[in-house]
Amino acid sequence: MAFAFNDDSRKQFDWLLKRYPSKQAVLLPGFRLVEEQQGYVDHAAMDYLAEQLSLAPAFVNGVFTFYSHYRRPGEGKYIVMVCATLPCALMGAQMVADCFKEELKLGMGETSSDKKFTLKKVECLGSCNTAPVVQINDDYFENLTPQKITEIVAALKSDTVPPHLSNGPSLEGGRCSYRPMMEAFPEGK
Numbered sequence: 001m002a003f004a005f006n007d008d009s010r011k012q013f014d015w016l017l018k019r020y021p022s023k024q025a026v027l028l029p030g031f032r033l034v035e036e037q038q039g040y041v042d043h044a045a046m047d048y049l050a051e052q053l054s055l056a057p058a059f060v061n062g063v064f065t066f067y068s069h070y071r072r073p074g075e076g077k078y079i080v081m082v083c084a085t086l087p088c089a090l091m092g093a094q095m096v097a098d099c100f101k102e103e104l105k106l107g108m109g110e111t112s113s114d115k116k117f118t119l120k121k122v123e124c125l126g127s128c129n130t131a132p133v134v135q136i137n138d139d140y141f142e143n144l145t146p147q148k149i150t151e152i153v154a155a156l157k158s159d160t161v162p163p164h165l166s167n168g169p170s171l172e173g174g175r176c177s178y179r180p181m182m183e184a185f186p187e188g189k
């Protein structure tokens with residue numbers, strides 16, 4: 001099915017075009033807008049962004065597939081992204097991955113049959129000083145231990161705000177909106 005920005009996304013997209021030095025630079029925030037509007041980025045949305053930004057569809061697809069943290073169609077309500085880059089690896093990323101696999105009964109890259117959880121490996125989440133780290137939807141969980149993971153998964157299974165959140169509750173999403181920036185810098189800069 002064809003994709004098009006709704007009015008709200010369009011306003012944010014037009015603002016981003018003023019803010020960034022080139023159309024190409026708006027591609028990554030454009031993916032975020034698509035996610036915010038429909039929950040995931042699919043091929044229709046990638047084609048739409050390619051057209052809007054005067055980019056080749058193959059280029060857009062290549063950029064999208066490089067980044068594992070954008071939502072794909074069919075992924076679960078809670079996307080558990082386990083950082084596996086060196087600092088986290090040294091601090092126990094394998095333990096973290098094994099704990100989530102065991103708690104969720106999922107392999108890496110898999111989504112549960114009830115579409116509640118997706119488990120995937122990602123590269124550095126930019127919080128190496130608090131390794132090992134996972135990002136779940138928009139939220140970070142840091143300095144993880146098996147006990148913390150058990151408590152986090154138990155809360156998510158019952159759709160309650162999990163303990164050990166690093167940055168306040170936002171599991172319903174919405175943190176990626178550009179609206180606050182638009183208010184602060186209406187002319188884009």
Ligand code: FES
Pocket residue numbers: 083084085086087088089123124125126127128129131133
């Ligand atoms: S290596 Fe995991 S947050 Fe940087």
